Amino acid sequence: MKNASAVPATLDPPQDMRIVRAALYDEVVQRLRQMIFEGELAPGSRVPERVLCERFGISRTPLREALRALASEGLIELAPHRGARVSRLSPTDLDHMFEIMEALEALAGELACVRITEAGIAHVKRLHEEMVRHYRQRNRPEYFRCNQRIHESLVQAAGNPVLSRLYASLGDRMRRARYMANLSEERWRQAVEEHEAILDALIRRDAARIGPLLKAHLHHKRIALNTALQTSEQEESVQDASR
Incomplete structure (x- = not known):
């Protein structure tokens, strides 16, 4: 007989963990967007991933997720093996x-x-x-x-x-x-x-x-x-x- 109180093998991660991750992602996107808008990351400049990771206290994974989101907005250009650059204003x-x-x-x-x-x-x-x-x-x-x-x-x-x-x-x-x-x-x-x-x-x-x-x-x-x-x-x- 199955134990009704047993934890299912497919249990989703705790909700609070997912909220924290989403909050981190949103915060990184917002900070990068602000740096672009205010010219701290200038049009055409290379995005210094290592420096930004140290500054934000994060790993490269959330940073790159944020860069992909900004690329979809047209603010960042992603090139294989060349990293990310701030898109120029046409x-x-x-x-x-x-x-x-x-x-x-x-x-x-x-x-x-x-x-x-x-x-x-x-x-x-x-x-x-x-x-x-x-x-x-x-x-x-x-x-x-x-x-x-x-x-x-x-x-x-x-x-x-x-x-x-x-x-x-x-x-x-x-x-x-x-x-x-x-x-x-x-x-x-x-x-x-x-x-x-x-x-x-x-x-x-x-x-x-x-x-x-x-x-x-x-x-x-x-x-x-x-x-x-x-x-x-x-x-x-x-x-x-x-x-």
Whole structure:
């Protein structure tokens, strides 16, 4: 007679162990993604696996799993026997993405002016004030995070799930582009001024005004990013010539 209390041979691993592993994987993916967005891992650079394993206190297995996930997002390129490299930003691809994003954000802003609650406006205003504080402190990473939350809040306030899905599908690739676009002091200052105007239009629920403001804001980012990419390519050419 079988013992009903016997442990089945096919018993799954304890749930808490799987949660820990999933949490580790997610954390590594998030940290690497942030390093790419903020330029610590530059476009075209080789991913230093050994250094990162030591820095994160992990083995190569979770690191490589995370790299494969980022490769599926287009942030990493994997080559057999050559390791991983951060993918370069293609000016043509970026132009195409910015064209779509300009239209999406303009529409989101127009819809948000109609549908956002007073509490939602207050939330965006608080994020804006926090963003400006980080700008004055010259804290780019925290400024960028607040900036992203503002744009995401406008999309959410638009109340259109299809728009939200389209926006999210471009999100990760666009984040890196947005960060690079504000690396110059002059563009950074202009971006803050543009956000002041966008917030004012939202508070006034001026849909006719906020759409063009958001479209122009993204267009200016596109111009700044193209300049940053050209500068980066020129610097790389100089470095290659000196080797």
